[in-house]
Amino acid sequence: MYLFFLWSTIDARWASPFDVRIDHHKVDITDDLVINTARPRFSWKISGLNNLLYRNVQQVAYQLQLQSIPITERDNRFEWDSERVNSSQSTHVSYTGQSDLLSSKYYRFRVRVWITKLEESSEWTNWIRFRTPIFNLHEYIIRNDNLLWIGSTKINMNELRKEFLVPSDSPLKSAIAYISGLGYYEFYLNGFKVDSSRKLDPGWTTYEKRTLLVSFDVSTNVTTGMNAVGVKLGNGWYSQEQHGEFGYGPPRLIFILFILFENGDEMQIFSDQTWTGREGSIKHDSVYNGEMCDSRNDRSNWSRAGFNDSLSAWIMPESMPSPINISRNGLIVLQDMPPIRAGSDALHLEVEIDSQHQSYLNSEDIGKIKGASLTDGGILKPVAMWQSDSGIRTFDLGQNMVGWCRIRFHGPSGFGVYIRHGEILTQPVVSTNHSARNIYTENLRDATASDTYVLRGDLINEIYEPTFTVHGFRYLSIFGAPNALTLDDVECPFVHSETTVKGHFSTSNPIINQIQHNIQWGQLSNIMSLPTDCPQRNERRGWMGDAALSVDEALYNFDLIKFYQNFLNLIVDVQLDDGEVPNYVPGNSYPADPNWGTALPTITWQVYRHYNDMHTLEAYYDHVVAYVEYLCGVYNLTGLANFTVTYGDWVPPPPQPMTNKHLIASFAFLHDVYLLINMSQVLEKQSDTNTYLVLYQQLAEEFHRVFFSTSKSFYADGMQAAQVLALALPEVVPANVREAVVNQLVNDIKQNNIHLTTGIVSTAQLYPVLSDNGHHDLALELISSTTYPSYGYMFTNPYENATTIWELWNAPLAGPGMNSRNHIMYGSVGAWFYSHLAGIDVSSNMITIRPRMASEAKKYLLSKLDCQLSTLYGLIHISYTRDEHDTISNSILLHITVPTNTQARIILEPLLIGGRCKTLIEGHNIIWSSDIGNRYVEGFDIEKDSITGFMTVYIGSGQYEFQAIWQ
Known part of the structure; x- marks a missing residue:
């Protein structure tokens, strides 16, 4: 008899939860986990049991524990201990503590589960740390008279800074910042950008109705003694030039820093008129029209304490109107979605895009894909470069993408370079069939999609990367570069919401x-x-x-x-x-x-x-x-x-x-x-x-x-x-x-x-x-x-x-x-x-897998398929091959992975018009045959539709290999 369970060999640790989520945030890819609800929900997957031996594995109970941080002397005291809950639920499990989570607090939680056939529980997950923001953020801001939106109507004030002293009377316990710079901002603290891959923040909204504020835990960035905060501002969508909305622009900043000490003392830094500001190296920025940057105006230490600028005038900012319209129920709220990021931090993988999961698909089956791979780390390098008749260097990334390019220049101070972006090249002139292979920009309409860069004149190479613009392009042309650029001098991060x-x-x-x-x-x-x-x-x-x-x-x-x-x-x-x-x-x-x-x-x-x-x-x-x-x-x-x-x-x-x-x-x-x-x-x-x-x-x-x-x-x-x-x-x-x-x-x-x-x-x-x-x-x-x-x-x-x-x-x-x-x-x-x-439907508790089948006459259109879909329960994996064995006609070999703690129905369609299933095999066992009709096989419930000929197999979690033979 086919062996479905080897429970005696199962180590409970194999069933431990993984890919834990709280309020839909994936905890394993979020460094600073901010949960903007007093009643969060939790989800997890159960690992290690999706193979041929362990099937129909279900969760029978779970336990969640949650503590506030710091932990008191009574380490076994929990804000919430669900204790053992006899339930198969592993998604959207609600926090059911007696009281709501508190605002501006640190917490940690962990989870463990029990599964079928096991007496003992899994191991606990590691403690997962998160914090809550100010829940009444909007009310806090509008009621605080010391907190201002700051900027300037007189100059292009796109760099602002403030120094502050942190006393050493007590160790620092935490430092939490809240910031919104409209249209875009970049946040620096003590000389370093906070969260370097985060770009084009905050998200675009109807600003008068909803303006997003972002929170950062900067506890490790703030030190005792003098500190400095710096913020760059960009126009973004908060600009009449960009958006056309009356009353938008110029850029403005709101900033709060809460510092808490071990002795209970608090310190607050607000955006107000004690800050200073200036026009930095970015002379103009626009989402549509790109950026003009004169790097001679860069000040390398501008966001460090003790900075003294003898070449620029830093002046007091103005108090600016709030973007929100309170009379229209406008709100300032926490940005509760993943940010826009650049490069490798923008994209994570829950599926394996490699030959391991496509072993039956060879390169001839798949064909050569035109373009870049999502597994290449989010940084595209040019695949070709040429110089046009007029001396313009053009680079082909081989992929239509969104972002910008980092370009390495070497030249004298004051040397200006012009960069244009386009999706395609100009078509050859019909009469001569000659093309200068220049980029085509007419379909960009009024968007210039260009960047202008003025070199500092560094003795070593300098790299230009735009800050407050984004382009959609495959090709870029560089006009007037001071050095002979090569393919290695250009790389372009792919930019999108994480x-x-x-x-x-x-x-x-x-x-x-x-x-x-x-x-x-x-x-x-x-x-x-x-x-x-x-x-x-x-x-x-x-x-x-x-x-x-x-x-x-x-x-x-x-x-x-x-x-x-x-x-x-x-x-x-x-x-x-x-x-x-x-x-x-x-x-x-x-x-x-x-x-x-x-x-x-x-x-x-x-x-x-x-x-x-x-x-x-x-x-x-x-x-x-x-x-x-x-x-x-x-x-x-x-x-x-x-x-x-x-x-x-x-x-x-x-x-x-x-x-x-x-x-x-x-x-x-x-x-x-x-x-x-x-x-x-x-x-x-x-x-x-x-x-x-x-x-x-x-x-x-x-x-x-x-x-x-x-x-x-x-x-x-x-x-x-x-x-x-x-x-x-x-x-x-x-x-x-x-x-x-x-x-x-x-x-x-x-x-x-x-x-x-x-x-x-x-x-x-x-x-x-x-x-x-x-x-x-x-x-x-x-x-x-x-x-x-x-x-x-x-x-x-x-x-x-x-x-x-x-x-x-x-x-x-x-x-x-x-x-x-x-x-x-x-x-x-x-x-x-x-x-x-692939035939996947996850819209109910019972996963349905029904790959639609081409007829035998058209099977060449789709003879093999491989599909992975990561769900909140785990990975669904479907692959099939038509007529894999030469000696058997009208057959399909179907590999199925059903996630732990779920069930599925597999619907097999006839491979030929009017066809009927002759034999259904799983592994090496016949589980249904037209000769003997339906019979009981442990782990399978099989139905045959006499009208359509469809075969439906109900299964539990695990990996399966079905072969269906039709006649």
Whole structure:
């Protein structure tokens, strides 16, 4: 009999918790853990038991202990000891202490678990230290008359400093700083930058409604005696030049430093008019237009105590108005999401992107990926350099990216260098086929995306790296460099909001692999404290349509719950009293097109679905209701036939027209009502469920009545978009016409030579609709296309090879006005990779794994697949190979890893039309055979669907190797 458990050999230490999270913060990658809630929640994974011998391992109990720091003489005294709690819950476990955690305190906690079949517990985790901020931060600031926003309206005061004396009467216990510099700041203490990889802080918000403050533990940076704090300021988005908002700018700073001594004494340093300021080496900075830096104005010791500057005038700053508008309920709040970082600190890995997890995929299967790897440490080096006819040196990074470059110069003082950035190169002149290979910048529109640097004239090489700007580019040209630059003189950090890669997807189809690469790089390029549309031109806004379309894909690939919760806060900050939201945030582009406004309900739902975090639903539910009620008000005036619309199914591939715009807008309305029904059911709001079910049924009937042509048996004009959107909505297409609508969609795709005609809204639904309606082969053919218009065309066309996702299907042939090469809105297809090609659904307690299978005739399109998805429980790993054994036809070898403390159902589809499973093998044991029918095998519960032929296997945690043979 097959051995499932060797419990006698299990050491309880193997089951110890790891990847512990508190309030969604990953403790193992956060040095200064600040928990901005008095009632945090905890999650952990259980290690060491996912192998062939240890299966169906479940947690049966846990214990959490929490102490305040410093520990008193009674070290066994806890603020909270849950004691043993008999529960399998290992995610979102609530702190249930008798009293709330206190403001401005240090704590530590640990956790241990008990698992099935073991008498003893696991070992405790190490103590995990965290601190709480000032919980009533906003009230503290507005009530403190000694605390000022400081800056200058007279000069470009972008460097401020203050010295202060720390007495030596008692040892220093802690030093906590709070800082916000608008638009951006960099924080220095005693000559060193605090948190060197942190960039472009704080996050961009509607500043008058929400201004973010950042907290740092600087206990090890402050010493007894004289100390000095220095702050650099940048314009960022708090600038009329950049943002166009009246009343924004010039830069300003607020700063608080709390010092606590062992004897209980306290000391406070505030931003006030005892500081001094000047214009530093940065003469101008702009997100769009880059930076002008004269390094002759650098002062190397400016943030050290005792600094004396004989060459600059440091003057008293002015008291500046607060950015928040109290009359509009403006708040100063702690920045509770990961910061923007540069280089290796910006990206962490929870999946292994190497050959170990792709042993059955050789290099011929995968194909050579164009572009850089996410595992290269976040620093890109040029892959090529050339000198144009005019002497300009141009560098190719081989990857469209976001950030800036560190460039090593050597030359005389006062020598000026000009640096420009671009995504692509100019096309050859048709008449001569000659190209100077200069960078193309017209698609940047009014953004100059350039940096100017004036050398200090160091005897040894000096390195220039911009401070308060960011560029989207693949190529950079350097004009007038004083030295002959080489490839080694340039390196460029990849810059984005800090996150963790939690999804990896690779197949035997090189087209799909390149698309996945382009999606991941494009998504990272567009998480810059909020989800942006593009990173290079004079836009880079939080367009809600782009965010809604890409959120599902983004949450499969990256750990972004705090990032999206922040974005939801930005949306509700500007939601009007009637529930209306704008097209982008920050911004006032009211009213939103329904497919843009859907970001509020869609992101709320997707965050819940990916993290099973009911608190997210609770926090934003009323706002979603208000938005849907706003749409209802519009609907009552227009009906679906004339429902409000602005953008529709944006940018379908030329020369294709856009389908009926009112149908497209109506899709979003029904979609949002349906999501609201789901939310109300989860939150057990039965009255709301009943209300919106009635509404949805009414809308579904009207949608079909208004947009369906009974004489032609298709929706609207018969185009792909109209059929896709109707089919994507539950219960809209009646059963008696569904086949006709599906056939209309399929035939149109075939009549267009297996090409899509869809814009951004319907493309997001196209591939799932095909797979779910019996045409998965066609979906695979469509995604594998390399001719126009297709994803594959983006990197196989004769003009340029994309390493991110284009904004336009015909980018090389379109004009420069709206033509980004790094847009994420069409990256929506990435969700289908995980949800259908790998077949992972984690939206319930039972993990579902149902890889969609190509027919035998089309299996060459996807014969091998490897997918990893890191969840809050642990790693889900799926890999399959079709017909691995030459002697067996119509078979699949499927490797599955199910995380500890979970269960899964594996759904195996027939490999041929009308096929039936002949034999199902796990390991070396037959667990089901058509000859003997279903039989009991320990550890497996097997069901056969007599109509579809699907085989469903219910399993517990562990690693499995299934082989299914079909006939």
